[in-house]
Amino acid sequence: MNVYIIGVGPGNGRYLIKESEEKIENADIIIGAKRLIKPYCNKKTFAAITPFDIISIIKSNNQCENIAVLMSGDASFYSGTKKLVLELEKEKIKYNILPGISSVSYMSAKTGIPLDEAGFLSLHGRKMSIMGTILSSRYTYILTQSDCGIICQRLQKIGFGGFKVYIGENLSLENEKITCDYAKNLTEYESCGLCVMLVENNEQLIDGIVGIPDENFIRGNVPMTKREIRASIASRMHVSKNECIYDIGAGTGSVSIELALADYMGTVYAIEENEEACALIKENSDKFGTDNIQIVNGRAQEKINELPAPDSVFIGGSKGMLKDIIDQLIRKNPSVHIVMTAVTMETLNEALEYLEINFQKVETVCIAVTNVVKRGRYHMPDVQNPVFIIDAR
Numbered sequence: 145m146n147v148y149i150i151g152v153g154p155g156n157g158r159y160l161i162k163e164s165e166e167k168i169e170n171a172d173i174i175i176g177a178k179r180l181i182k183p184y185c186n187k188k189t190f191a192a193i194t195p196f197d198i199i200s201i202i203k204s205n206n207q208c209e210n211i212a213v214l215m216s217g218d219a220s221f222y223s224g225t226k227k228l229v230l231e232l233e234k235e236k237i238k239y240n241i242l243p244g245i246s247s248v249s250y251m252s253a254k255t256g257i258p259l260d261e262a263g264f265l266s267l268h269g270r271k272m273s274i275m276g277t278i279l280s281s282r283y284t285y286i287l288t289q290s291d292c293g294i295i296c297q298r299l300q301k302i303g304f305g306g307f308k309v310y311i312g313e314n315l316s317l318e319n320e321k322i323t324c325d326y327a328k329n330l331t332e333y334e335s336c337g338l339c340v341m342l343v344e345n346n347e348q349l350i351d352g353i354v355g356i357p358d359e360n361f362i363r364g365n366v367p368m369t370k371r372e373i374r375a376s377i378a379s380r381m382h383v384s385k386n387e388c389i390y391d392i393g394a395g396t397g398s399v400s401i402e403l404a405l406a407d408y409m410g411t412v413y414a415i416e417e418n419e420e421a422c423a424l425i426k427e428n429s430d431k432f433g434t435d436n437i438q439i440v441n442g443r444a445q446e447k448i449n450e451l452p453a454p455d456s457v458f459i460g461g462s463k464g465m466l467k468d469i470i471d472q473l474i475r476k477n478p479s480v481h482i483v484m485t486a487v488t489m490e491t492l493n494e495a496l497e498y499l500e501i502n503f504q505k506v507e508t509v510c511i512a513v514t515n516v517v518k519r520g521r522y523h524m525p526d527v528q529n530p531v532f533i534i535d536a537r
Contacts, residue, residue: 145202145206145208145209145210145211145237145238146209146210146211146238146240147202147211147213147232147237147238147239147240148164148167148171148210148211148212148213148239148240148241148242149213149215149219149225149228149229149239149240149241149242150164150167150168150212150213150214150215150219150242150244151164151215151216151217151218151219151220151221151223151225151241151242151243151244151245151246152164152176152180152214152215152216152217152244153217153218153244153245153250153316154217154245154246154247154250154315154316155216155247155314155315155316155317156316156317157183158316159244159245159250159316160244161242161243161244161245163242164242164244167210167212167242168184168212168214170210171187171210171211171212172188172205172208172209172210172211173187173188173189173190173201173205173208173211173212174187174188174189174190174211174212174213174214175189175190175192175198175201175202175211175212175213175214176189176191176192176193176212176213176214176215177191177192177193177214177216178191180214180215180216181214193224195224195227195228195230195231195232196231198213198228199228199231199232199235199237202237203235213228215244216247217244217245217246217247217248218243218244218245218246218249219241219242219243219244220241220243221246221248222246222264222266222268222287225241229241247287247312247315247338247340248264248285248287248340250312250315250316250340251285251310251312251315251322251340251342252285254312254315254322255310255322255324255342257283257310257342257344258283259285261281261282261283262281262282262283262284262285263277263278263280263281263283263284263285264277264284264285264286265277265284265285265286265287266286266287266288267286267287267288267289267291268287268288268289268338273404273408273409273410273411273434273435273436274286274295274435275298275302275408275433275434275435275436276404276405276407276408276409276433276434276436277408277409278299278307278343278345278433279304279345279347279405279433280405280408281345282344282345283342283343283344283345284342284343284345285340285341285342286340286341286342286343287338287340288335288338288339288340288341289335289337289338289339290334290335292309292311292330292333292334292335292339292341293330293331293332293333293334293335295327295341295343296309296327296328296330296331296333297331298433298435299327299328299343300327300328300331301430302430302431302432302433303431304327304345304347304433305326305327305328306326306327306328306346307326307327307343307344307345307346307347308324308325308326308327308343308344308346309324309325309326309327309330309341309342309343309344310322310323310324310341310342310344311323311324311330311333311335311339311340311341311342312339312340312341312342313335313336313337313338313339314337314339315339315340327343354374354375354378354379354402354406355371355372355374355375355378355402356371356374356398356401356402356432357371358370358371358398361396361397361398361401361428362396362424362427362428362431363396363424364396364420364421364423364424365420366395366396366418366420366421366424367395367396368395368396368398369395369398369399369460369485370513370528372511372513373485373511373513373531373533374398374399374402375402376509376511376533377399377402377458377483377485377533378399378402378403378406380483380533380535381403381406381456381458381481381483383403383406383407383410383455383456384407384455385407385409385410386407386409386410387407387410387455387456388410388411388413388452388453388454388455388456389403389407389410389411389412389413389454389455389456389457389458390412390413390415390444390448390451390454390456390457390458390473391403391412391413391414391415391457391458391460392415392444392457392458392459392460392461392462392469393415393416393444393459393460393461393462393463394414394415394416394421394425394439394460395416395421395424395425395460395461396421396424396425396428397414397421397424397425397426397428397429397437397439398428399458399460400412400414400425400429400434400437401428401429401432401434401437403458404429404432404434404436404437405432405434407436408434408436409436410436410455411436411437411438411452412434412436412437412438413437413438413440413451413454414429414437414438414439414440415440415442415444415447415448416439416440416441417441417442417443417444417463419441422439422441425437425439426439443463443465444462444463444465444469445465445468445469445472448469448472448473448476449472449476451476453476453477453480454473454476454477454480455477455480455481456480456481456482456483457473457480457481457482457483458482458483458484459482459483459484459485460484460485462484466491466494466495466498467494467498470482470498470499470502474502481536481537482499482503482534482535482536482537483533483534483535483536484533484534484536485531485532485533485534486531486532486534487529487530487531487532492508492532492534495534496508496534499534499536502536503536503537504537505536505537506534506535506536506537507534507535507536508532508533508534508535509532509533509535510530510531510532510533511530511531511532511533512527512528512529512530512531513528513531514526514527514528515528
């Protein structure tokens with residue numbers, strides 16, 4: 145039995161590659177989404193999209209010599225192929241994958257905008273943060289459907305309404321439509337069906353920012369972790385793609401924003417009990433476009449149980465509940481990575497004593513920042529209080 149997983153291209157049969165066309169023609173049965181199998185009504189077809197259903201059909205037809213499983217676009221790009229292959233291998237069913245022309249490749253050809261400088265996102269069947277990718281990529285291709293106008297509203301809200309946006313609908317078909325305008329003019333745009341959205345970032349890219357200038361944040365009356373300390377915290381956190389992160393005692397949200405920009409595919413839970421501070425976190429998050437920050441208003445020890453298990457945690461303030469918070473974090477994830485700050489010897493000693501019992505490796509550094517300020521014709525040192533940074537793994 146030969147199973148062929150075939151990418152059928154953007155929609156028009158003319159974009160189906162020759163080998164795929166031959167395999168479909170010679171297939172005993174064809175499996176795929178209803179819209180994909182519709183052109184092959186002269187053959188035996190089965191409508192199915194989940195790996196479970198597809199494999200059930202394959203097993204029920206194991207007497208067939210050739211089976212074609214159709215995937216939209218390119219079978220190797222944001223496709224159901226990935227999950228299907230895992231299940232086929234579990235069942236020890238051999239398969240071959242045939243590529244197709246993706247809607248993104250087609251859109252690139254139509255707009256003349258290359259793929260080698262682009263970021264890619266798919267919102268089909270998933271909810272995720274997108275602003276980090278848009279703000280850190282020269283171009284971003286987004287597979288989506290009805291939320292093009294919402295994305296443009298978000299860009300306009302955070303000051304990027306001047307980004308050029310392309311929206312491709314019904315690509316390769318007779319009713320193909322490609323719209324090009326600035327985001328600020330497309331905030332009410334209603335797309336019909338599946339589409340490709342392309343956002344051109346004509347501003348300075350944010351990728352790799354560590355230590356955002358203090359004056360860039362909205363401050364209010366809430367204490368804020370200073371730039372040099374934030375840079376050290378971010379270095380110690382060393383977050384990876386798609387992590388779940390807590391910022392406990394988030395204050396103005398300055399650390400949350402640094403971490404959210406570093407891990408724009410993940411989620412940062414900014415936990416803060418002060419309502420004024422939560423409002424500032426919201427303002428700063430909107431300003432920086434970090435829609436992957438979730439603000440949690442309340443005491444950390446009461447809110448942790450309601451949240452997903454964290455990969456990494458920064459503790460900027462514990463309100464005297466440090467041991468209780470650490471215990472809860474370890475229960476949520478025994479392998480959690482914790483970074484925290486202390487400004488008093490009492491907090492430092494308490495933290496070290498408890499962390500060294502519960503973690504294999506605990507490192508501590510003391511950072512003393514001295515700014516040089518101009519007073520008249522003289523430059524004078526302005527010594528800041530030293531801050532201890534504790535890193536526990």
